[in-house]
Amino acid sequence: xxxxxxxxxxxxxxxxxxxxxxxxxxxxxxxxxxxxxxxxxxxxxxxxxxxxxxxxxxxxxxxxxxxxxxxxxxxxxxxxxxxxxxxxxxxxxxxxxxxxxxxxxxxxxxxxxxxxxxxxxxxxxxxxxxxxxxxxxxxxxxxxxxxxxxxxxxxxxxxxxxxxxxxxxxxxxxxxxxxxxxxxxxxxxxxxxxxxxxxxxxxxxxxxxxxxxxxxxxxxxxxxxxxxxxxxxxxxxxxxxxxxxxxxxxxxxxxxxxxxxxxxxxxxxxxxxxxxxxxxxxxxxxxxxxxxxxxxxxxxxxxxxxxxxxxxxxxxxxxxxxxxxxxxxxxxxxxxxxxxxxxxxxxxxxxxxxxxxxxxxxxxxxxxxxxxxxxxxxxxxxxxxxxxxxxxxxxxxxxxxxxxxxxxxxxxxxxxxxxxxxxxxxxxxxxxxxxxxxxxxx
Numbered sequence: 001x002x003x004x005x006x007x008x009x010x011x012x013x014x015x016x017x018x019x020x021x022x023x024x025x026x027x028x029x030x031x032x033x034x035x036x037x038x039x040x041x042x043x044x045x046x047x048x049x050x051x052x053x054x055x056x057x058x059x060x061x062x063x064x065x066x067x068x069x070x071x072x073x074x075x076x077x078x079x080x081x082x083x084x085x086x087x088x089x090x091x092x093x094x095x096x097x098x099x100x101x102x103x104x105x106x107x108x109x110x111x112x113x114x115x116x117x118x119x120x121x122x123x124x125x126x127x128x129x130x131x132x133x134x135x136x137x138x139x140x141x142x143x144x145x146x147x148x149x150x151x152x153x154x155x156x157x158x159x160x161x162x163x164x165x166x167x168x169x170x171x172x173x174x175x176x177x178x179x180x181x182x183x184x185x186x187x188x189x190x191x192x193x194x195x196x197x198x199x200x201x202x203x204x205x206x207x208x209x210x211x212x213x214x215x216x217x218x219x220x221x222x223x224x225x226x227x228x229x230x231x232x233x234x235x236x237x238x239x240x241x242x243x244x245x246x247x248x249x250x251x252x253x254x255x256x257x258x259x260x261x262x263x264x265x266x267x268x269x270x271x272x273x274x275x276x277x278x279x280x281x282x283x284x285x286x287x288x289x290x291x292x293x294x295x296x297x298x299x300x301x302x303x304x305x306x307x308x309x310x311x312x313x314x315x316x317x318x319x320x321x322x323x324x325x326x327x328x329x330x331x332x333x334x335x336x337x338x339x340x341x342x343x344x345x346x347x348x349x350x351x352x353x354x355x356x357x358x359x360x361x362x363x364x365x366x367x368x369x370x371x372x373x374x375x376x377x378x379x380x381x382x383x384x385x386x387x388x389x390x391x392x393x394x395x396x397x398x399x400x401x402x403x404x405x406x407x408x409x410x411x412x413x414x415x416x417x418x419x420x421x422x423x424x425x426x427x428x429x430x431x432x433x434x435x436x437x438x439x440x441x442x
Contacts, residue, residue: 007054052078107226114219121199130187136310137185141298145185148172148296149275150193170264170293171276175283176300177401179340179393182279186233195229202239213252214259221263224274237278238285257287264293283407291411299408301440302338305331311339315346322379330383336392348386349378404440
């Protein structure tokens, strides 16, 4: 109040000259009356608020003398003005705020301590950008994924009787070399089915304290039921589901895996459960009991020449290519490249183009400033340089694929239907063909 009186004295000297001299010696609350200031007793006014209040008081009609009534009227004016501005700002934010049912925020209020630890891996379907149009995979692989996940949503009446009403396939295994798109397929499944995706890693399940890992496993399945329909995706599953026969495994790993298998069977008997998707590039390390609960095992193989061409088209669909760029020829030159390698190759070519534009801008010596093109154009030279920078992540001797080949022969979906040829080159004159066809399945 003393600050307010001091500012008011400077703004309206003429009005304050009418006040008695002893006014400035009194306590403001005593002069105004404590009851009149009940609305300000619990408020701390900042310097800016006092400045606004004193300016409003000075601008009000001078017919009303300075006192409690005049000050109360000024306070009401300021409060009304602030409320109008706040309501207008809130309406603007409400228009820009997307309307969505955020399950994560609702679950956070009721989730247990162990469930909250896993909430960071929840991805709602409206936030997933990957669809089957962004992933190039064999038609039979995509059809199998759709059958296991979205068919029950499209044809619910077919799952009300018979064996489909009481049982279901509990899980799916995606195995293959690194970088072939296993994670992208899992995201596309969650997007197409409209289900939430719960991505889990071994680091989120394992715990240094005895018994906490089992509680995390139990929380995983309880959280999946609350998110239903939900796709639980476990990437690099060999870290979590490695065989219990290995001599170097600890006792805690055996207990954690036993708890996981128990919860998995319970989920299979519960219609409100989730669908488990497991991905790994070391399927031979998985425990036999885990394989039993993954009856569908789909190989995500290295792309063939035609597949590589389609993958390049997907990554470069928004780029402007020069006439000398031949994607078919580029697909021939990348025999051992995975989908991830082809993505890195496309990114490297685009970066080479941007670097070339920057070099031209630095060398520009004209009076007029250099203008970058509206859209970059990738040339064959950019891709040639990218091929030197980005090499295949799979070695040419294919030693990293031998275990996958062995697993595919024993447990793969198409085992026994086609005779698998031996590894290695057939003849010198067929070397070019072998480079493109020798993969997990020849």
